[in-house]
Amino acid sequence: MGDISSSNNGGESRRRSCWYEEEIEENLRWCFALNSILHTGASQYQDIALLDTKPFGKALVIDGKLQSAEIDEFIYHELLVHPALLHHQNPKTIFIMGGGEGSTAREILRHGSVERVIMCDIDEEVVDFCKSHLVANKDAFFDSRLQLVINDARAELQKSEDKFDVIIGDLADPIEGGPCYQLYTKSFYESTVKPRLNENGIFVTQARPAGVFSHTEVFSCIFNTLKQVFRYVVPYSAHIPSYADTWGWVLASDSPLPLDADELDLRIRQRINGGEQIPRWQDLCVGLNSKQSCQEISSKGNPGVH
Amino acid sequence: MGDISSSNNGGESRRRSCWYEEEIEENLRWCFALNSILHTGASQYQDIALLDTKPFGKALVIDGKLQSAEIDEFIYHELLVHPALLHHQNPKTIFIMGGGEGSTAREILRHGSVERVIMCDIDEEVVDFCKSHLVANKDAFFDSRLQLVINDARAELQKSEDKFDVIIGDLADPIEGGPCYQLYTKSFYESTVKPRLNENGIFVTQARPAGVFSHTEVFSCIFNTLKQVFRYVVPYSAHIPSYADTWGWVLASDSPLPLDADELDLRIRQRINGGEQIPRWQDLCVGLNSKQSCQEISSKGNPGVH
Amino acid sequence: MGDISSSNNGGESRRRSCWYEEEIEENLRWCFALNSILHTGASQYQDIALLDTKPFGKALVIDGKLQSAEIDEFIYHELLVHPALLHHQNPKTIFIMGGGEGSTAREILRHGSVERVIMCDIDEEVVDFCKSHLVANKDAFFDSRLQLVINDARAELQKSEDKFDVIIGDLADPIEGGPCYQLYTKSFYESTVKPRLNENGIFVTQARPAGVFSHTEVFSCIFNTLKQVFRYVVPYSAHIPSYADTWGWVLASDSPLPLDADELDLRIRQRINGGEQIPRWQDLCVGLNSKQSCQEISSKGNPGVH
């Protein structure tokens, strides 16, 4: 068709017509208006897409599940990385189980003490896709301290003779029967993870949803499993808007995790590149202009880092 | 996040997650799974997008309304162009009101008799967008017989001193109060269109939905208006899948429109480039392997061309 | 929450928030705004729901597929019943394969000549649901000429010793491997249907989508299968808005089906209860005020009844 002299460019024409739709559960959908579909690809394991969404910016979607969104992936990745590294006296060597997106490595590499990071992801195509398309992680992928290994994380840890100051679990969901399932078991933590930690080493893992209802799915289970393996275990959580849920992480160590908020704030400023500026996840609550009234999302109030 | 060793690449992962959604009416939506958003743009009048949809191929969307889809735009454009040109003895000069997409010109230019086509569209950006991105219309846009005019169709016809064998209305919707509205009135047909037709000239216009319920919106009205201006007026219609409705067109002339199906079939073969092959909209019913049982969509059975 | 003194009851508040969504195909959705969900139920075979939709009125949905909608089910049911019964000299006995909704029986019972209708549906709960909730079919369900049989239509026809003037196929989709599949085969038509037709008997079946693309799925196949079994076979189609597609039916007989439009119109007036008023599907095109210009949806122009 053609001539559009009658176009009324108002109201209705501004309706959003392209949408990304995710099934959070079978009965629950979460839909983002789309600007564009930037890149799509597929590996032997899964489908990959990079979308440009209106509410959350660029979004990495794997097999129809949102992995991370530009405007709030920092919540997931900062909370995965910094509490563990800050509690360690001097973290030099880090092993990432998974992490192919590159954001976890990016946050680790902000710590000046870090000398070597191994990122062990099974899906080379995903890694290549992220390396090519996720601009925010470009520097991290080319940092000389980063060593990329394409392998199953368990196999890699088992054959490794190295030990690490911090081991980070940035793995997909522990679906029963799937290979990842074994990465969340007591025997895995006991016989594969713990032996690869240096003295005073710290293990941290993302632990799936930790909402008022959803924490019973996996989060509680991971916490309880880790308590059987490590002396000190601290769960913590934060709401991630693009996930439409509160997310959980669990810190575990045989050394105490005793830092208070002031000490953590000090280490943030001393150790993290850019930390002299208040980290973004703390910065965001200055709207309230009162540290003590905004504890949920600042390191002060973060239950996991008391 | 990262390692995807647990990915189950089955069932759920094949869910379609990106969708184009159109409000056919306030209470009715029509949604196409998306492969990609190929191009987006905006003119002073409207927003333009070229989407790659799974059910209907590439789709041109203007202001959130589907204009034409790759796999079935031929229904709209062939039925707009060919009945009029075939009923004319020797169509040489054609004026398109609107038509900036280029598909109407493409179908016109398949007629060997045609010497000059004026495409008069008000929105240069839409024309440029289609010229750049609609591959199927590329040859038409560069055909030396085509003359593009950026203007309001009414103003152009009023100032013109030329007459045409066929005038084709490929305009957007006659929204009351909008400029297009005036392009569907008795006075417009009488004082602007008819004087610009040569003797035995034919006017044809798309006439909006013509479904069992939707024909009362505009289709009947256009038909009845044209009957007050021309001696011979023939409405016709066809279901266009991507529009989720039956669409209508109206032929009008002061000369009789008497051709029977055999004569039309003959002219199709003689006059239309590629017409020696059965035209696509006839070809599609050979599944039934029987001309006489597939009358609805063949020229034989087309009510408008009896 | 509470006090709503600030409510702006305009624009946005009128957004439709409850929707029925149907997957026409995996990549294509059709969504109706909902007024309410009137009744839901389940049989041993399937889920049943009666919805009150804004665009199409009350809608019967079985297993997530729209079966019929209040405002346009007449198109399906009139075109299934009347062409067959009108072509018969004096239809007295009718067998419906399926038809548990009751609408097919309702249309049959409008024919004064009809003495006995057998409706043979396998799903008693669906029949009971429709009997209770579909007001338009209430009279039909309680008509003394109707005999309801709960059985597989094939088994019932095979064991029957009766013959019928018209047999009507109002069955669900011929899914390969499903029991219905066998109700669309040459051997079924030959050995089960045809022997149960009286002399001059007519068989008619719904034949799934018959759109420009979709007719190749099943419609063409049913037509071609019936041509191997009956001497005279006539396919026909009409756009059904709530199905978002053109639908097909096929008439078959060993006697000719020769009626012209005038004879059919005469019989409509003489035989069908309420037929002295123009039937609804013809009535709807008087907007055009011209029989001859509205052939697609009138009996005159219906390709199947030439």
Add this chain to the structure above:
Amino acid sequence: MGDISSSNNGGESRRRSCWYEEEIEENLRWCFALNSILHTGASQYQDIALLDTKPFGKALVIDGKLQSAEIDEFIYHELLVHPALLHHQNPKTIFIMGGGEGSTAREILRHGSVERVIMCDIDEEVVDFCKSHLVANKDAFFDSRLQLVINDARAELQKSEDKFDVIIGDLADPIEGGPCYQLYTKSFYESTVKPRLNENGIFVTQARPAGVFSHTEVFSCIFNTLKQVFRYVVPYSAHIPSYADTWGWVLASDSPLPLDADELDLRIRQRINGGEQIPRWQDLCVGLNSKQSCQEISSKGNPGVH
């Protein structure tokens, strides 16, 4: 249509076909599968609906916005009511601005000390709708301590000569220009709310979203406004799954709000009917089997009640 012998009652048939859809923002939708639409109504101010949703149970929707959902409304209402009443030495008289749903009154009436509750809502039809249909609030609506006033909350407070121990703001959104807007201003808090508080009285208000991004919309503003009017102001927040966001509340008083978690837990057990059982929002984290590791959603860790 009819016979369904071929129905495959598996996979696809279990697709959810009826959905409630909410626009969280223009670019963000949140969709719940529906079991049924239980009741719909309309007042002079707004449309009301009670839906039965699969993910969140019965949901009250006003003007297309979810107000509260059966499975998690306790988060909103407990956090609105209990921190304020627990911090008061002996709360006897309570004024609710808004609250027509009845859930706020229900939580207040669990406190044995309470002698009189005034619920002042402007929309009688909403109150009647909730009284009739929200089973969980039935006892509260018929509690003799509850007095319902249909009026604008500001007008009612202005003309009142009573003073209250606790005033609770359970009002809709402070849309600029709407009447509610005035219920969130400094002058309203100063000249209308504060004078109606008894000595040691406490004001609490819901304060809209308090998520990492969304807190800047209104939450921070309410906090800062209240800080100009009251000596002690405590903001707090919790993730409410059905809202797809973290929500905020603000406590304000001219008396200190000094209770520690142990004292609060003690008062919960002593004062709240059913409080000897751990309140539900604390109970939900026992999956972690460790009070100290689950601070976010327990009263111990609630930032607002330190």
